Amino acid sequence: xxxxxxxxxxxxxxxxxxxxxxxxxxxxxxxxxxxxxxxxxxxxxxxxxxxxxxxxxxxxxxxxxxxxxxxxxxxxxxxxxxxxxxxxxxxxxxxxxxxxxxxxxxxxxxxxxxxxxxxxxxxxxxxxxxxxxxxxxxxxxxxxxxxxxxxxxxxxxxxxxxxxxxxxxxxxxxxxxxxxxxxxxxxxxxxxxxxxxxxxxxxxxxxxxxxxxxxxxxxxxxxxxxxxxxxxxxxxxxxxxxxxxxxxxxxxxxxxxxxxxxxxxxxxxxxxxxxxxxxxxxxxxxxxxxxxxxxxxxxxxxxxxxxxxxxxxxxxxxxxxxxxxxxx
Amino acid sequence: xxxxxxxxxxxxxxxxxxxxxxxxxxxxxxxxxxxxxxxxxxxxxxxxxxxxxxxxxxxxxxxxxxxxxxxxxxxxxxxxxxxxxxxxxxxxxxxxxxxxxxxxxxxxxxxxxxxxxxxxxxxxxxxxxxxxxxxxxxxxxxxxxxxxxxxxxxxxxxxxxxxxxxxxxxxxxxxxxxxxxxxxxxxxxxxxxxxxxxxxxxxxxxxxxxxxxxxxxxxxxxxxxxxxxxxxxxxxxxxxxxxxxxxxxxxxxxxxxxxxxxxxxxxxxxxxxxxxxxxxxxxxxxxxxxxxxxxxxxxxxxxxxxxxxxxxxxxxxxxxxxxxxxxx
DNA sequence: GTGAAAGCGCTAACAT
DNA sequence: ATGTTAGCGCTTTCAC
Numbered sequence: 001x002x003x004x005x006x007x008x009x010x011x012x013x014x015x016x017x018x019x020x021x022x023x024x025x026x027x028x029x030x031x032x033x034x035x036x037x038x039x040x041x042x043x044x045x046x047x048x049x050x051x052x053x054x055x056x057x058x059x060x061x062x063x064x065x066x067x068x069x070x071x072x073x074x075x076x077x078x079x080x081x082x083x084x085x086x087x088x089x090x091x092x093x094x095x096x097x098x099x100x101x102x103x104x105x106x107x108x109x110x111x112x113x114x115x116x117x118x119x120x121x122x123x124x125x126x127x128x129x130x131x132x133x134x135x136x137x138x139x140x141x142x143x144x145x146x147x148x149x150x151x152x153x154x155x156x157x158x159x160x161x162x163x164x165x166x167x168x169x170x171x172x173x174x175x176x177x178x179x180x181x182x183x184x185x186x187x188x189x190x191x192x193x194x195x196x197x198x199x200x201x202x203x204x205x206x207x208x209x210x211x212x213x214x215x216x217x218x219x220x221x222x223x224x225x226x227x228x229x230x231x232x233x234x235x236x237x238x239x240x241x242x243x244x245x246x247x248x249x250x251x252x253x254x255x256x257x258x259x260x261x262x263x264x265x266x267x268x269x270x271x272x273x274x275x276x277x278x279x280x281x282x283x284x285x286x287x288x289x290x291x292x293x294x295x296x297x298x299x300x301x302x303x304x305x306x307x308x309x310x311x312x313x314x315x316x317x318x319x320x321x322x323x324x325x326x327x328x
Numbered sequence: 329x330x331x332x333x334x335x336x337x338x339x340x341x342x343x344x345x346x347x348x349x350x351x352x353x354x355x356x357x358x359x360x361x362x363x364x365x366x367x368x369x370x371x372x373x374x375x376x377x378x379x380x381x382x383x384x385x386x387x388x389x390x391x392x393x394x395x396x397x398x399x400x401x402x403x404x405x406x407x408x409x410x411x412x413x414x415x416x417x418x419x420x421x422x423x424x425x426x427x428x429x430x431x432x433x434x435x436x437x438x439x440x441x442x443x444x445x446x447x448x449x450x451x452x453x454x455x456x457x458x459x460x461x462x463x464x465x466x467x468x469x470x471x472x473x474x475x476x477x478x479x480x481x482x483x484x485x486x487x488x489x490x491x492x493x494x495x496x497x498x499x500x501x502x503x504x505x506x507x508x509x510x511x512x513x514x515x516x517x518x519x520x521x522x523x524x525x526x527x528x529x530x531x532x533x534x535x536x537x538x539x540x541x542x543x544x545x546x547x548x549x550x551x552x553x554x555x556x557x558x559x560x561x562x563x564x565x566x567x568x569x570x571x572x573x574x575x576x577x578x579x580x581x582x583x584x585x586x587x588x589x590x591x592x593x594x595x596x597x598x599x600x601x602x603x604x605x606x607x608x609x610x611x612x613x614x615x616x617x618x619x620x621x622x623x624x625x626x627x628x629x630x631x632x633x634x635x636x637x638x639x640x641x642x643x644x645x646x647x648x649x650x651x652x653x654x655x656x
Numbered sequence: 657g658t659g660a661a662a663g664c665g666c667t668a669a670c671a672t
Numbered sequence: 673a674t675g676t677t678a679g680c681g682c683t684t685t686c687a688c
Contacts, residue, residue, distance in 0.1 A: 001665060011675045016667060023668095024673055046440045047378045048665035051680050068406065069603070074396055081423060085430065090437045093421035095409060102413065109418045112374045220603055252607035262609075275397070275548055279580035281590075281609035329681060339659045344683060351684095352657055376681035379664050 001042070008036040019044060050114050061089045061302065062110040064103065064120040067218070068095040070245050072272045072291050073121070076143055079295020080119055087303055089116070096123070098184070098218065104129055111138075117302045121145050125188055139305040143298045145188050151313045153305060155298045159189045159271075162287040162320030163196025164203075166269050167241055169285075171204045173328060175239035175267055181226045181251060183218030183243040190218070193243055193271055212237055216247065223250025231258055231266070239267035239328070245274060252280065267328040273321075282326035290318055329370070336364040347372060378442050389417045389630065390438040392431065392448040395546070396423040398573050400600045400619050401449070404471055407623020408447055415631055417444070424451070426512070426546065432457055439466075445630045449473050453516055467633040471626045473516050479641045481633060483626045487517050487599075490615040490648030491524025491569070492531075494597050498567045499532045501656060503595055507565035509554045509575050511546030518546070521571055521599055540565055544575065551578025559586055559594070567595035567656070573602060580608065595656045610654035618646050 005012040010029060017023040018033045025033075036042075050058035061084055065073045077093065084091050092113060094106035100123050107129050110118060117139035122130050126148045134140050134150045141153040170178050180197045183190040194213065201208040214230065216222025223246060230237055231254065242248040248270030260266050262282055270277075273288035297316055305311065333340040338357060345351040346361045353361075364370075378386035389412055393401045405421065412419050420441060422434035428451050435457050438446060445467035450458050454476045462468050462478045469481040498506050508525045511518040522541070529536040542558065544550025551574060558565055559582065570576040576598030588594050590610055598605075601616035625644055633639065 012666080013668085013676075014674060017674085020667085026673060029673080043436065043440050045379070045442065045665055046437070047375055047442045048680090049667080051373070051375050051379050051664090051682090052666045052668090068402055069399075071397075074402065078396065078423070085433075090434075090441070091421065093419065095406070105413075106418075108371065109374070112371050113418070114373065114375045249604035249607040252609075253604065256607070256609050256611065276577035276581065279577040279584070280607070281580075281584050283584065340682080341659060341661095341684080342657085345658085348683085354657055357657075373681055376664090377683080379666090379680085380682045380684090 001044075004033065004036040004040050004042050007040060008032045057116050057306065058114055059089050060092065060113065060115045061299075062092050062094065062113070062115045062118040062120075064094045064096065064106060064110070064118065064122070066096060066098050066121055066123060067246075068093075068097075069220075070218075070272075071274050072245055072289060073144075075291030076121075076295040076298070079292040079297075080299040081295070082292075083296050083299030083303070087299075089303070098123065100124070103127075107133065117141075117306045119143060119298050119302055122147060124186065137309070139302060139309065141298045141302045141305070143294055153298075153301045153314050153316075155294050155301065155316045155318065157289045157294065157318050157320055159192035159320075160196040160199065162271065162289070162322075163193040163241070164200050165196075165320070165322050166271070166287045167197050167200035168203070169322060169324070170239045170241065170267065170269060170328060171200060171206060173267070175328075176206070177209065177212060177235070177237040178239045178241060179212040179214065179230050179237035180241045181223060181230070181243050181247050182213065182215045183222075183247065185215050187218065190215075190243055197241060216243075218244055218246065220246045220250045223247030224254055225250075227251035227254045228258075231255070231260065237266065239263075239269070242268060242270045245270065245272040248272070248284070248286075252284075262327050269328050273323050277323065277325065280327070285325045285328040286323045288321040288323050290321075294318060329372075332361065332364040332368050332370050335368065336360045385634065386442055386444050387417050388420065388441065388443045389627075390420050390422065390441070390443045390446040390448075392422045392424065392434060392438070392446065392450070394424060394426050394449055394451060395574075396421075396425075397548075398546075398600075399602050400573055400617060401472075403619030404449075404623040404626070407620040407625075408627040409623070410620075411624050411627030411631065415627075417631070426451065428452070431455075435461065445469075445634045447471060447626050447630055450475060452514065465637070467630060467637065469626045469630045469633070471622055481626075481629045481642050481644075483622050483629065483644045483646065485617045485622070485646050485648055487520035487648075488524040488527065490599065490617070490650075491521040492528050493524075493648070493650050494599070494615045495525050495528035495569055496531070497650060497652070498569065498595065498597060498656060499528060499534060501595070503567035504534070505537065505540060505563070505565040506567045506569060507540040507542065507558050508569045509551060509558070509571050509579060510541065510543045511550075511571040511575065513543050515546065518543075518571055525569060544571075546572055546574065548574045548578040551575030552582050553578075555579035555582045556586075559583070559588065565594065567591075567597070570596060570598045573598065573600040576600070576612065576614075580612075590655050597656050601651050605651065605653065608655070613653045613656040614651045616649040616651050618649075622646060 096103035121144040214226035269285040271287045273286040277284040424431035449472040542554035597613040599615045601614040605612040
């Protein structure tokens with residue numbers, strides 16, 4: 001910046017002014033400076049900018065997600081990214097893979113990176129570090145999962161209702177022994193979906209066999225393992241409600257491997273739709289979360305909050321949609 | 329840092345020393361400082377650190393990938409991330425969605441973020457901006473795609489050979505009219521795979537019907553559309569070689585929708601394996617790229633280069649593996 | 657072993 | 673309309 005000031009025969013303050021289109025600058029000076037900038041192939045340092053002014057936006061956002069292998073989070077991320085891109089924000093992506101130690105480390109990095117704001121799907125609803133960061137004034141919006149005891153913007157889906165609809169649909173279709181393969185029980189969404197599953201049984205006065213509820217860890221392998229246990233039961237289920245994307249795919253692998261026919265031998269419906277649900281054979285029924293939209297809304301909410309830190313918190317609950325295809 | 333210096337009754341220089349475990353510090357002074365750090369819940373600012381010393385590592389890496397919806401890149405990313413995490417690097421993830429304008433913007437951001445190094449799968453092999461950054465001394469390693477005219481580390485897969493193996497296998501299995509659904513022809517990997525496809529025909533003296541080669545844009549929808557065109561031909565193919573993940577999934581959707589049986593009516597083999605290839609019905613045959621390993625190797629290479637900028641460039645060519653399952 | 661001070665690239669208040 | 677200057681939080685020489 002010094003070089004360009006010298007080259008253009010002005011002070012660096014003037015350079016800063018033309019760079020930021022801010023303050024009054026004579027047209028001819030501006031032109032001179034512009035030329036020097038071009039000539040010297042100058043690139044502003046976002047780092048210095050951020051250091052200088054906490055008050056001014058660094059145009060850097062953090063995103064903290066649990067599992068980038070899960071297509072749901074990929075779509076959320078894409079939604080966030082789309083908004084960020086349009087508003088000229090860059091993103092630091094932190095994928096903690098359901099590992100709380102890693103999550104903590106990332107949170108610390110994010111903190112010391114002086115980001116403008118953070119979109120997070122925290123592992124635990126009472127994560128102390130994250131709560132602290134919120135209290136210290138960092139704009140945060142939670143997606144998919146909330147945060148206890150503190151005021152934050154939230155974009156979530158009505159998980160209980162989504163599960164309820166899915167299981168009701170299964171029951172209406174005549175299935176009697178419906179299994180639930182749950183993700184990590186410590187994750188709120190897992191519990192909410194289980195609640196919907198239970199409520200559907202209640203509403204329909206269908207007795208629920210607790211042995212049909214399997215708790216896993218939200219990953220592919222647990223879907224595989226738990227589904228095998230289910231199919232090997234002396235009295236196996238006639239339908240499966242799978243707690244998330246990856247669990248569904250794991251379950252499908254076993255079902256096909258054991259040669260069971262869908263939906264004749266066993267029906268399956270997943271929580272989370274995927275772009276390629278139709279590529280499956282048969283096409284998969286699923287509870288669709290508007291993942292892209294969750295990401296977009298979260299991005300918008302975050303940028304709003306950055307621009308107007310005072311505004312009160314918003315909790316957005318998006319609707320799920322039951323995608324009836326041929327697996328049920 | 330000032331606060332903690334004051335609190336501990338030392339100078340900020342000393343604080344810096346204990347923070348970085350560097351230089352000689354008296355044990356008792358060190359203890360005092362440590363205590364003050366704890367008390368004041370001090371967090372170092374990575375931003376200031378980066379500003380101060382270009383010489384010292386900022387511990388920030390950039391990753392530039394074309395399409396995060398493609399599970400292949402997700403795995404590459406996971407590989408990179410694993411290495412980065414272990415070596416205490418953070419990652420700025422830039423997903424440009426095959427959009428060159430976006431790619432350019434991201435490259436500029438990365439540049440002004442003072443990252444230590446960059447892992448990129450550039451849209452074009454002769455991207456001028458990226459080439460400039462390499463020449464200016466930014467450590468870069470390319471994955472999946474190379475960069476013309478400049479020396480960079482590269483981690484790629486032998487695409488031609490992978491395709492060759494796949495199509496040879498198809499031919500040996502008795503298929504005669506094998507279609508190729510290509511990704512964007514401007515992407516080198518698309519062309520290399522096409523070359524392998526052609527070579528296989530040559531080697532087996534099988535005449536190749538140019539009408540069976542369809543060029544798309546590497547995305548789901550193009551797989552869908554081009555596969556439909558193929559199946560609707562008066563003289564349709566008996567096997568399909570799909571240029572990537574997303575194309576495969578799009579093709580599968582149409583095949584199922586039109587009620588064709590795999591592999592009786594049509595065989596299909598994809599380039600890129602997926603975790604859930606076994607979840608498909610029938611399980612999908614595929615050319616497996618060791619995506620996670622590509623990411624890891626790239627991460628290692630990059631960190632190596634950051635630590636030893638002088639070392640000469642390495643070009644790593646990883647092997648593909650033919651996963652024979654039931655779709656062929 | 658420790659402190660003082662310069663400076664990384666930038667912005668903003670204040671002067672001119 | 674433009675220049676001067678004081679820092680932002682840190683590292684690193686150079687003294688002591």
